[in-house]
Amino acid sequence: xxxxxxxxxxxxxxxxxxxxxxxxxxxxxxxxAAPSAASTASSSNGxxxxxxxxxxxxxxxxxxxxxxxxxxxxxxxxxxxxxDGKAAGCRTDELEITAMDATVGGDTEGTVAVDLKNGGGRxxxxxxxxxxxxxxxxxxxxxxxxxxxxxTVVLADGDTVTFGxxxxxxxxxxxxxxxxxxxVTPPNETKSVTLDWPGGASLPVTDGSGTPVRVGPLxxxxxxx
Numbered sequence: 162x163x164x165x166x167x168x169x170x171x172x173x174x175x176x177x178x179x180x181x182x183x184x185x186x187x188x189x190x191x192x193x194a195a196p197s198a199a200s201t202a203s204s205s206n207g208x209x210x211x212x213x214x215x216x217x218x219x220x221x222x223x224x225x226x227x228x229x230x231x232x233x234x235x236x237x238x239x240x241x242x243x244x245d246g247k248a249a250g251c252r253t254d255e256l257e258i259t260a261m262d263a264t265v266g267g268d269t270e271g272t273v274a275v276d277l278k279n280g281g282g283r284x285x286x287x288x289x290x291x292x293x294x295x296x297x298x299x300x301x302x303x304x305x306x307x308x309x310x311x312x313t314v315v316l317a318d319g320d321t322v323t324f325g326x327x328x329x330x331x332x333x334x335x336x337x338x339x340x341x342x343x344x345v346t347p348p349n350e351t352k353s354v355t356l357d358w359p360g361g362a363s364l365p366v367t368d369g370s371g372t373p374v375r376v377g378p379l380x381x382x383x384x385x386x
Contacts, residue, residue, distance in 0.1 A: 250285060290379070295340050324382065
């Protein structure tokens with residue numbers, strides 16, 4: 162009986178040791194698997210992987226954005242510059258417009274010179290012909306262009322450009338058509354300025370087949386050119 166009790170005790174001890182060893186093995190396996198699961202969850206949420214940074218347009222470990230352009234994008238360029246680099250057109254309100262008699266003795270036609278002075282505080286551009294209308298006691302008389310090539314003039318602040326108006330001198334001895342005013346419209350503008358007419362007091366009466374008044378392009382003076 163003593164021998165059998167010792168044998169049973171030994172078997173019970175061995176079984177207990179074996180059970181403890183199995184429990185230790187299971188616990189170690191669980192601990193080693195946990196970090197792997199945590200790492201997988203972190204990667205799937207995009208929390209620390211480089212793919213998540215790229216998708217969000219963030220910066221890499223060197224502080225650069227994925228496309229190499231830095232953290233922000235700018236459009237650059239200077240404000241207010243014209244696309245073609247040229248000065249904008251002159252406006253009527255920016256121009257000081259005056260007219261004076263420029264007829265030279267012996268000329269067969271009278272001449273009025275019109276000055277356009279830039280007083281707008283900036284450079285501006287004038288292109289083409291100005292509009293010219295004469296107010297008369299018989300109605301408005303529009304001047305006809307001479308047909309010369311019209312240049313583009315960049316007018317610096319304070320500078321002046323001149324053009325000429327020619328008209329027939331009334332030497333008929335009659336009263337003719339009395340001129341009461343001069344209306345000037347700068348090129349490419351719709352706003353006009355009305356001035357006193359500095360030329361001859363009247364024009365000869367015509368047959369009505371066309372206007373006897375001519376306007377030259379910018380930069381001309383005298384005989385419409």
